[in-house]
Amino acid sequence: MAHPFLDSCRDWPARYPNRRAIGYLCTYVPEEILHAAGFVPVRLLKANDAIAHADAHLQSYCCALARSALDQALAGKLGFLEGMVFPHTCDTIQCLADVWRVNFPGLFVTTIVQPVAVEGPHAQSYLVAELRRFLRRLEDRFGISVTDEALGDGIRVHNRTRQLLGQLSLRREQVPATTYFDILRASTLMPKEEFNDLLAEMLLAMDSSLLAKNESTEKSCSSRFLTTENAENTEKKVKISARSACSAVKSLFFSGVKNEPRGENAFTTSKVTSRRPRLILVGPYLDDPSLLKLIHGLGGQVVADDVCTGSRYFETPVSEDGDPVQALAQRYLERRPCPCKAGSLPRRSEALIGLAKVHQAEGVVFVLPKFCDPHAWDYPPLAQALDKAGVPHLLLETEQTVSGEQMRTRIQAFLEMISYQ
Amino acid sequence: MTEKRYKKLKCAEDLTRLVERHYAKARYFRFGQPLAWVTSGAPVELLRAMDVFPVYPENYGALCGARGEAVALCQAAEAQGYSGDLCSYARSSLGMMSQGKKAPLGGLPRPNLLVCCNNICGTVLKWYEAASRFYDTPLFVLDTPFIHDQLTEYSIQYVAAQLQELVRFVQKHTGRRLNQNKLKEIISYSNQATALWQEIRELCRARPSPLNAPDLFVNMAPIVVLRSTKEAVGFYRQLHAEVQERVQRGIGAIPQERYRLVWDNIAIWYRLYRFYSYFVDRGACFVADTYTGGWAMQLQAGEPFECLARTYTSVFLNQSLEYRGQLLLDLIQHFSADGFVMHSNRSCKPYSLGQYDVMRQVSQRCRVPGVIIEADMCDSRVYSEEQVKTRIQAFMETLDAAG
């Protein structure tokens, strides 16, 4: 049986032969608009394959994400995408958008030049105009018409995804780190409705399993599904059967557990987890679960994050009232900013110290891909803020692959350092 | 020895004096005039019309690079945790801030204001925010949306509205008001200086070319640093006369011009003369470049805020790869060049990423060879003399074979 949560672009076309997809790299792309236009937004992340084709287009001092994404496209692995959308974030993505357009002349490659000064008084009206232009381009290119109703629907579906992912994050300490990662990855690959249903059922199953610890997962969640009068569940039409949801949950948890080195049961009691040093991950994105495995295997646990494949992706819902484009513009200006945005550092810094307090974190791990300028810029002041707050931190610079003895030594030494305190 | 291969301009000393006077004035003779650090693409006319004195940390970085003093500053920034992969102008600037008066040239004077315009890159935003934290100085960010295809009307309105904000910002922090008459006068100086600079560059269409790349790079300083001043206009008049004289008398910038080349990207400051001497030895002169011409933008007539918005948003570095490829192609054709050299500048991602595609397209379309040189504008630690020499030699051999 296929893994219920899709985990890579590779299997996308086989799984959704009748769906249309548009690719993107950065969470400043308003997925709601793509959804409303009938496309599944598919987020590209770095693949672990060695770069073969992109070296002829991008220099070695370009980040691995840009190089790998272009490489996948040049290798013909992204043929199912009918277009690519690039929002304006960093200098590299700005160049990548142009390089993409030059190399794929027939493809729908477009940009959304998001404001940088997000707090400025004129940013909202500018972004509304820019989003409307994006909409028009979609309509012109694909000969479609996107109604406000469709946009409203897109907003509701994505808000539901945000809400469900938020619920999942509250149970983070009960979920193996790689499973949490896989689910978040799936949320940026799968059609959102399907993903929402799957995650909603999984959350239910998880809660019932926690209630009935010693019963088998399948049994407990079946009974839960058969007897529950949960309002949230009944209000929504369940598309997949309780049985398949249960097997989904089972395969996820138990396969996830198997993959965890020094694996602990997914439903570990809090007594055990509390002995593991509690860490927060900070960086642009997390694209390689092997890092999580390494951290977990060495005895740490990730309790929160500031990465845009994590919390930054699903925080801040879009208002469901009023003009949808206005509401979207507002959300993308108000969300927890990425370091490319003006005035982002004080907000990021405050949020990070807050996270550390709320989650009683014992350490912060910066996972910074080499040549990611905006995050490299924020690292020294964030490190300083953490020093001031008395939170130890570790810098991991990653390149094409996350592995190697040096990475292990750094993480181990850091965990030893914070454990002996 | 390398100096011999470089024909010095008579007005070189005037240029030195002009730049020195600018820095001395910034430090000692402002008489209470507020000082702003600004990026090279900031709408400086507005600031000057409000009696604000602008200094350019990018120019300071280039100076330190040319004096071979940038690496020590970069190391000082790296010791604070800043990655060695960040822009070397920015690292030089951060290093200078931490060294205070011990920095080369006594450092830049402390700013009263910071004005950052992102029409050249995203790095300046982070750099100026760091400066703002360090000096506890107010920062204004002018957000000029990047042009991937065409400049939209709502972008112009967005930028023009921010320029109004900028005026209020300066007024709030300095108490100075915008003088509309002065603005007109200043815009006129800007236009005169840029027109002269443009004409000087045009004179390089002559064979032999009266100027080579080091001339262009050295003499671009006033168009950035003193843009919109009477002094810049005076200097460029003088330079124009001298260059015109060279053309009339058939004097070339290099002894024997056999090949005409176009340069792309910022200079390799710490090797300014030695690097180009490898070309001079083989009879190659750089007759044009994409960088120094980038600042020759005329401000159109009309409502000043809209003109400034339009002009500063359309800066070449704020436009797509296709646009910049076309610019290179136009230069090659306009200046009858035989080839082009692209500096893949580790420090400047927005200028450099995409050069491979530009090179392929340009050489296909105008059938002249090009070469990419890996280096950095200020950080000599990533520069490999031997590799660079081999590349240049191989490229010159291709030109020989083609000619």
Place this chain on the structure above:
Amino acid sequence: MYFLGVDIGSLTVKVVLLGGDGKILASGVNRAGYRGQEAAGALVSTILADQGIPSTEIAYTVATGYGRVTFVGTGGTCAPLTPVMASEEISEISCQARGVYHLFPGARTIIDIGGQDSKAIRLAASGRVVDFAMNDKCAAGTGRFLEVMAQALEVDIQDLGDLSLRGTNKVNISSTCTVFAESETISHLARGADRADIAAGLHEAIASRVLGMASRVGLEPQVVLTGGVAMNRGVAKALEAKCGQAIVIPPHPQITGALGAALLARERWERSSSGHWPGD
């Protein structure tokens, strides 16, 4: 009852044997070869044979260094069957810190330059690790850098330091990248520069690279230099000149990591003196 610290580095393996009272009974250094674990096992056997100690007398072994992970044979589930199977693996950061603090309680900064990487560690007055930094993937600032340059200069690596001290007119090596610096070295040689002057320039280059990293954790005195490269007098001198303070070098700078491992082995054993093994 005895304790072992085994440090399996990229170039050499180091072993320290402690008695029940914590005194150093023996230590040894050997080339790692291509199988560090085996080289370490052999070194342990030699030391134990020399001392006439049967392997069953080893109460606890801590492994550290690059080869530490695969050296942990029994994972601490029962008393080690053979001494080469460590009871526990601990990172070289913690071991270096422990070893150096034992020798120099006043140490606040450790600079360790090994064959494959270099690190800087900041210690609290209690000896606890407060912060650390490591070099990035590139070989600049490691023993490997000097090894490549010694080859380019056709000098024995052991003699490189002394050669550099004879330099009178230091040549400036501007590249940080090992490959670039090598070609720079070769072109200096081709231009007839003195080898001693080039060596002095290379030592300055490595010193500035290492200090760049070390300044991220601060350079609070006392600064202790360890690792194989610490035996090169030229590096120590260049570091002192560049950072403007005295640098202390232990008499055997290579074995401080193994010493720390052995000390930690003894502490771990004492902490679980009730007889059952930590990690049970």
